[in-house]
Amino acid sequence: MSATTEKLDDLRLEIDEIDAQLHELLIRRTEVSQQIGKLKERSRPHIRPGREAAIMRNLVARHRGSLPKAVLLRLWREIIADSAQQQGPFSLSVYAGEEAPELRDLARETFGVLTPLSEQGSNVRVLNEVANGKATLGVLPPIQSDSRNPWWRHLARDGADVPRIVSRLPFAPWPRDRGGDSEALVVALGPPEPSGDDRSFLVAEVQDRMSRAAFKDLLAKAGLVARETATWTDGEDAPYCYCLAEVDGYLEGPEAPPLSDLIEAAGERVSRVWVIGRYPVPLSDDEMASTDRGTRGRR
Numbered sequence: 001m002s003a004t005t006e007k008l009d010d011l012r013l014e015i016d017e018i019d020a021q022l023h024e025l026l027i028r029r030t031e032v033s034q035q036i037g038k039l040k041e042r043s044r045p046h047i048r049p050g051r052e053a054a055i056m057r058n059l060v061a062r063h064r065g066s067l068p069k070a071v072l073l074r075l076w077r078e079i080i081a082d083s084a085q086q087q088g089p090f091s092l093s094v095y096a097g098e099e100a101p102e103l104r105d106l107a108r109e110t111f112g113v114l115t116p117l118s119e120q121g122s123n124v125r126v127l128n129e130v131a132n133g134k135a136t137l138g139v140l141p142p143i144q145s146d147s148r149n150p151w152w153r154h155l156a157r158d159g160a161d162v163p164r165i166v167s168r169l170p171f172a173p174w175p176r177d178r179g180g181d182s183e184a185l186v187v188a189l190g191p192p193e194p195s196g197d198d199r200s201f202l203v204a205e206v207q208d209r210m211s212r213a214a215f216k217d218l219l220a221k222a223g224l225v226a227r228e229t230a231t232w233t234d235g236e237d238a239p240y241c242y243c244l245a246e247v248d249g250y251l252e253g254p255e256a257p258p259l260s261d262l263i264e265a266a267g268e269r270v271s272r273v274w275v276i277g278r279y280p281v282p283l284s285d286d287e288m289a290s291t292d293r294g295t296r297g298r299r
């Protein structure tokens, strides 16, 4: 046996041992997830987007070597998707209409190959599937400032059956030369949970009309800087318009600052404000950059 063959055999043995350990750990992780599922039985839905984001951030922060972070996170996405499946019903309702026909791929990449997925031709159908418990998560196109019939307007109300925005996709962007450029927002029922680094969406019900610029000024009075804004009115004669803003941080609710400040600053003009969702800030291109470019691709 040549020295090279001997060395190859040794290294393959080492890979077999590593695979056995990884496999054993996956079996154990699944068992622990089932135990968590039993403890959470009464707190449906069992999905925790904030916790998942924290796990992904920790993985990226700890990573070293030449395995791309995109690959590392993809593996964990599959593991966590199955973990959710182990704990109870877990399914997706994905918008597949003209506005964003390609969300299915993004949903599959994020929520695993085996997760049941249905496609819907309208945003309202996706919201209904989540509201009536047929789907755990709804995957919808990003907010468009000029939409005549935006899906987010259906979230501007109170109630335990009103879905809320819980994630923004992709959480981990693909390397620029490899990935598609589709984006999505994910909605779910259930109590919100901060991830440690979040953004929020709020909607204000404003008497009469308000331009996006005027709404930004109003937000500034409450110390809020809008990343994005959108407005919607239900026809010419409607008494209200609805103004949406995406802001940094985790907003608690209209009773607490800064939203209570916003309502005060607006005087009579703002009758109601809803926090229609919060989501963990996705990883940046810099955070996803390779930790070890030197050895990758070398022959």
Ligand SMILES: O=C(O)C(=O)C[C@]1(C(=O)O)C=C[C@@H](O)C=C1
Pocket: 033, 036, 037, 046, 047, 048, 049, 051, 052, 055, 079, 080, 083, 084, 087
């Ligand atoms: O931490 C939990 O609550 C879990 O259920 C575990 C777990 C995981 O596998 O890491 C699974 C699903 C949740 O969405 C978040 C995390």
